[in-house]
Amino acid sequence: MNLATNLYHAGAEVFLLTMVCVILIADLFVAGRGKMFTYMMVQLTLLGCSFITVATHTDGVAIVFSNMYVDDLMSDVLKLLAYLAVSMMLVYSRTYLLTRGLFSGEFMSLALFALLGMMVMISASHFLTLYLGLELLSLSLYAMVALQRDSAVATEAAMKYFILGALASGLLLYGMSMIYGATGSLEIYKISDAIEQGVYNKQLLVFGLVFVVSGLAFKLGAVPFHMWVPDVYHGAPTPMTLLIGSAPKLAAFAFVMRILVEALQPLAIQWSSMLAIMAILSIAIGNLSAIAQTNIKRMFAYSTIAHMGYLLLGVLSGTIEGYSSAMFYAVTYVLMTLGGFGMIMLMSREGFEADNLSDYKGLNQRSPWLAFMMLLLMFSMAGVPPTVGFYAKFSVLQAVVQTGHFALAIIAVLFSLVGAFFYLRVVKLMYFDTPESHEPIQYQADTSLLITFNGLGVLFLGILPGTLMSICAVSVQQSLLLH
């Protein structure tokens, strides 16, 4: 493969990196009000990336850069969704950041660097690129959480995130080095070939697998490696929480797929039982702890832990239906999270954070449309039909039942009923309680348009999930069978 072919497949990454460097420099020359210029440039960059990703799409699986970069349908779909998520995050958080003096060029360029890290992770086919992508993503996120220097809570959250993230990276690297020792390769396809041909040291491989799974669980925030999630979600400024909670989950899904499914498929018996324990614990602890929260950001954090449990349920079933339903779950989770945190930022204003549950009391009287959108999002997170959350949970459970794990499915359903309580409590607060304040909610036209798009999207995808579901199924199938 010559350089031109390599660069053709990685066109979106190259374009993004070039544009980030341009934005970094251009931002220095536009002062004060000119931040809108930077913002528009960032949005245009994201648009350009999506055009390039669509234009350079090739059928089948292309592996370039000496087997370090893979370009398949799954990576293209996940990247497009990641662009969308980052772009929506910027729209939601613009006003919020402007009123708090955090709307800087650094914020936007770090967000783009984080996106670059996700893209590297999504199309990595080598442990080295997987790890480097992860570090690029994490490093940008640590810095973004710490950007609000005057807030003690944010600094504490950044510190916790950094230390636990470093620990998780250590575990992951140790596991990877063990797998390298056992199979003699860091390339994902060579590892799976070595295992299939039986040229490997099984003891060492399973030993490494334990560390890799622990590292992955840390990054996903699955129990028992979840303790950082509530603190970071709560402490970080809301736009950063939104960024941490949304697009990186797509990258994490790709990460799990590349390591566990594409490289270590023959060890499925071992890892699926590890994932089963983590999935059930995550669903149980996430849903139960969320009930006790009075802060909505903390509540969403525990709900994330539970959602990651459902995602793992899809992966552990070990079938193509299971993987595609996990991918569908990741996509819908990102859509719901964007809406949920977007609503928090919409309700906040200068000097006021709408992050307590009581701030949502009587929202229906203050703004019926916003309340309706929040209702749709909450129904979707709880899994109430006809929203997309119902279909996502349903397809994951269907995959689990098909492989005969009835006990897992029953426990998951029971705890999702428990979880419905705290989502519906928000709905009750909005519709049946009297508001505590009658301050008008100020928002920009683009934000309200986006929340409408977001809420109705959740409803629309719930009524017609077929297209997205088949895209997920085809992309998972292609990347698994054609290498």
Place this chain on the structure above:
Amino acid sequence: MNVESLVFYVFAALMIFAGLRVITARNPVHSAMFLVLAFCSASGIWMLLEAEFLSITLVLVYVGAVMVLFLFVVMMLDINLDQLREGFWRWFPFGAALALVMVGEMVYVLGNRKTAATEGLVRHAADYSNIKELGRLIYTDYVYPFEIAAVVLLVAMVAAIALTLRRRIGVKSQNPGKQVLVKKADRLRIVPVAAEKSGSDRAA
């Protein structure tokens, strides 16, 4: 046991000892010095593996540059270790028990089976160049991860500047550029003063 493995064990034992002292030494300056020792022993092990370039880079970059900077920082900060170690002994039994369980499990998995002895390393010819091979790999097969590593460093730079640069308002400072550009007309005002009439007027 030949000389080579003897040297290896000496370096390895030295490294483990130094590593332990890094976390147990009471004085942070001593910890930093033990870290230097650990790096030196690691570079010795690399030298044994015939990775001369990496070995020398480790000494030059880590010992020569990074650790010196580190020592400066440690000496400048007034760290109160007793405050840091507060509660250490309260949590020690819990942590030690957890560590023992982990080590036990790892020994159980890896220790009780004889792993196949690995074949000895293939020796390279005397004129084999480490640097050349590294350079070739970095700019051919590993160019993609190499570039990403560069981006990671760029992010570190952007983040460090974004987190530490504070534009203070109301600080009085000189701008040499503007000072140089000053013209005579900006600073010097010639006031026409009428000549004095006589000494007797002043007295009045």
